[in-house]
Amino acid sequence: MPVIDRPQLLPTLNPDEWPEEVPVIVVGGGPVGMSCALLLAQRGIEVLLVDRRDFEFRLPRAHLLNVRTMEIFHSMGVADDIYAMGPDHDRWHKVAWYTSVDPSTRYEGLKIGDVPAWGGGADRERYAEASPRKYANLPQIRLDPLIHAHASAAMPGRLRGHQEVRDFTQDEHGVVVTIADLADSTVRRQRAQYAIFADGGRTSNDLLGIDFDGVQAIRNVTTYHVSTDLSMWTEPDAILAHFVHPSGHGRRMGTMQAIGPTNYNRYSEEWLIGLAGWMLEGDPEDRATHDQAIRRLLNLDESHPLDIHSINNWTYNGVVAQRFRVGRALLAGDAAHRHPPTGGLGLNGGIQDAGNLAWKLAAVLDGTAAESLLDSYQEERRPVAAFYTAHSLENANRHPPIAAALGFSDERSVDEEQRSLDVFVGEGPDSDAVRERVRAAVDANAFDFSQLNVEAGFHYAAGAIVPDNSPLPDGYESPIVFEPVSRPGHHLPHVWLTDSEADRVSTIDMVEPEGFTLFVSESAAKTWKDAVGDVASALPLHVVAISDDERHWETARGIGPSGALLVRPDWIVAWRVIDLPPSPSDALQRAVDTVLRGGDAPLVDPAEPFVERIRVAAEGIVGLEIRK
Template sequence: MPLSAVDRPQLLPPLAPDEWPQEIPVIVVGGGPVGMSCALLLAQRGVEVLLVERRDFEFRLPRAHLLNVRTMEIFHTMGVADDIYRMGPDHDRWHKVAWYTSVDARTPYEGLKIGEVPAWGGGDDRERYAQASPRRYANLPQIRLDPLIHAHASAALPGRLRGGQEVRGIGQDEHGVSVTIVDLESGAIREQRAKYAIFADGGRTSNDLLEVEFDGVTAIRNVTTYHVSSDLSMWSEPDAILAHFVHPSGHGRRMGTMQAIGPINYSRDSEEWLVGVAGWMLEGDPEDHATHDRAIRRLLNLADDHPLEIHSINAWTYNGAVAQKYRAGRAFLAGDAAHRHPPTGGLGLNGGIQDAANLAWKLGAVLDGRAPESLLDSYQQERRPVAAYYTAHSLENANRHPPIAEALGFSDAATVEDEHRSLDVFLGTGPEPEAMRERVRTAVAANAFDFSQLNVEAGYHYSAGALLPDNSPLPEGYESPIVFQPVSRPGHHIPHAWLRRSNGGTEADPVSTVDLVAHEGFTLFVGDEASDTWRRAVDGVETTLPITVVSIPHSEDAWAAVREVDSSGAILVRPDWMVAWRVLESPPDLRTALQDAIDLILRGGARPAEDPADPFVERIRVAAERIAGLEIRR
């Protein structure tokens, strides 16, 4: 049930540009996708928010583009999903990633296809992805996504998204925060009071202000990405929109990527492209335009006179870092401010939007006086281990590329001539070439852990926080990034099932269990035979948060196949779709069981003896060392 700012009656009177609120419930620092999503999700709960951003709201960098199904569920409730689907590629052919030596096949070793994998729910993965969510995977670069979120957030918070405002300090007391904001045009300084602050500033200011230490490694590798226009229709690839390049001149090192970003054609006829070039390939003064032009031409093998227009240049580094604390008193970190890792896996923005959804319902409930303050501690308990997992996995994804070059015989020790001979073998006939192609196929196929990582995207879970673990085992095969199994185990996302006959669903127009989760309070999923008993229990529970009972008939087979509780059991779901509690079958005293569960959940649950992030922190270290080891060769 989407509840967008646009659908919701306007609650807030507009604020004139020279008007500032005395005290505001929440101030958000940073107008990137995560900050704006925090603001919009809170506004949809009736919370007034002021968002300050040091730049203007012109979004110039394409950056993230992959929006996974869990993120699209959140965007659906924010009212932006339909526009994302409409503006992104509308054909099926973008669900593929390919490896090439370069683009323009002006010699036999250039423009050569090395391999491909299906990606992001395409090909044989279509059915599997459809089982995880009612929403489809989407693809829209931030240069077009951020303005959409901005439009919706501005409509929900008229006059409360302020550009040209830089936060330089924060003080805290028991009632709230005082944030020091500098107007970058006039130099005027103001102290803004708020009950809570969310720093979604990419970490640029908050990490020092709040003295945040990080687990992991920073500055592992330099990359420069370019937003360019060029006619690359000579590319022989008919289907993929993302290419990774492995070329003899790289001697096994990562070289770069290229990705079609439309806006009309998302194919080799794309009008615009995002090109990423490894730092080691930049030769010359980085302030000189020619340095960048040369690097792009080298990566793609473009002739010197081939038209190429560079719109923007963005230098960034690979990091593998997760904040040790997500909360400092009344200030919270979200998005890149709390976790930074390479885009291999496309989990940065997605993880940040999921931070926003996790924090928004909790802050909304605490600000309303409907939940105790301690609920807010569960934000770190839940999100930090997921960020550590995503960081480790993203770094490991980056390490799945060098074996392709190795399988092709590209290495530090080989000369370009040796490597051309290797490519001759790759293209040849007979047992030796076939054996080499098999090795290359295996190395390419290992990247399914990145591009078919449904379990990472849709199956992540919280082992502690605002939930009651039931000590059931994790689903079989859970360690696999690929194998996703819908489960109703506490800490996991509610299973998606299409209901065809109940809760408004019809044979022609089914409704998903995901869309039946209430935006505020808890939702209790029960079987229809036990629903009266459960409704009586709900009526007897003392809580200020609403509990919506969803009763599903036994005959709904799709739900019966995934709910895991019997017809007398129940599943309690939070507004961010995570299961907080379940009973497999009806307990003797339903009301007391439900009351105890809700009380514990709202207190933020029990603290685990061991930090669930620890094993991932070790994986981050190992993966980062491997990347760094490759970087220092030659």
């Protein structure tokens, strides 16, 4: 594991020391659980994290870290290390479709198309305008140990492995988690004021009686962590490829992802291979079956070195918990929502759960906010999780049209589909028409790989905010078109301030990690500072006065020169007033009080439209599986 030099935040706990009670116990030692613990520790909240596994991270899993996630990691002091451990170039921002890897025959190693991805190519400027942080790529097999190293340095002795949660009870004063030590069979009852379950739902869903909306067990997938030499691949840059081949007859076959650790292109030393269930021919308990399926996907002969490190069988799910809070227990990450990896929103959504929850839980624990503030966690995150789940399922349906555009289907023979490939690479009007159809099908995946508005434009319709009933920005329903706005419930717009690039600072980095930040213009600063002095708030109120000469901010702020924006520690605009109200202190007091009690409950469930989209998209995937 990496060695991290960072300040210690909490007192050390000896390995055999179990405090009588802690403010928060975190169940689950994946990236979401560890992020929850570290974000709470940064706010001075004593935590204890338990996991039934050890902290040897063996599976690559997720790898994409979008700009909103990297903002949270930056606040945790982890972002710089993530960037340093990931690709050392920007050419990896591409996804490609091929027939296979090894171009040994006419129909193998043939490129079908590609799209820019994750802020690359023509998207680079759009992504840079959305955040001061860049997109990152780091497989969990390296990300998780890094977060663990940071958390261990910040709170020594507070991450406990081989601890299995067996029972959970709670009352009005706190919770009791029954934990079995798998090393020595000791069973203990750990008290805490609150529990965060980030265990993927393995234990928490049954213990808490969690019901889900959506569809489970949609599709079977097998993924492999392998070492092999794929330098014969003709693709120079892309780290991710999807495969479409005549032998598949239009069926989904699999994917290949470069996972470094040194190179993130065709020279990658290690790879994550994903296979559709039908690709396995033979006994799934026989390692040779998996070896042959991988070779078939990539077109590798028997003599080509291939070392399989791990095999992971799993299923696509499209589900969202009906409750993210059960009394003093709160769900985060996969414990609350699970969906396909298309779009890369699972890990990112979980880290964003942590960023939303940590400041609220800390404010409740230190007495600066009412416990009802925790209700806003579900009101805010559940609709976003449902949206992410629906969008991920819809993304999974965007790949079959590429095979169809090539003329592949289960009604045609391999010879017929090879002749379709001949047309695809040929000359003349027919070939031009096929290539245009294929290009359109490939480009439609921009909804997956150029989804800036999904990643950066999500907003909260209800929760710990004061809505102003202003209209949503133009194009808000587009996955691609991102329009930064200061509307309450939205992320604060990112603007670089000052004309000197060496001295510039982003508005995002001016938000204080504790309390609220009030953005005002320099000309109105005295009036608003006086108002802040008259406001009774247990949470600190920080005033940021921005020069009236900052023209880019004048355009982005969405308020007049005498107005104000109240921003939460997670960069969400909680309240705004366009112009100076008759009594600034009274208006600000009402806003702070509303936010700290969690806002007003929504009249209708904002998640419901996305739950319906989940059902429709899942039916589309199941229908494709049945037909194929």
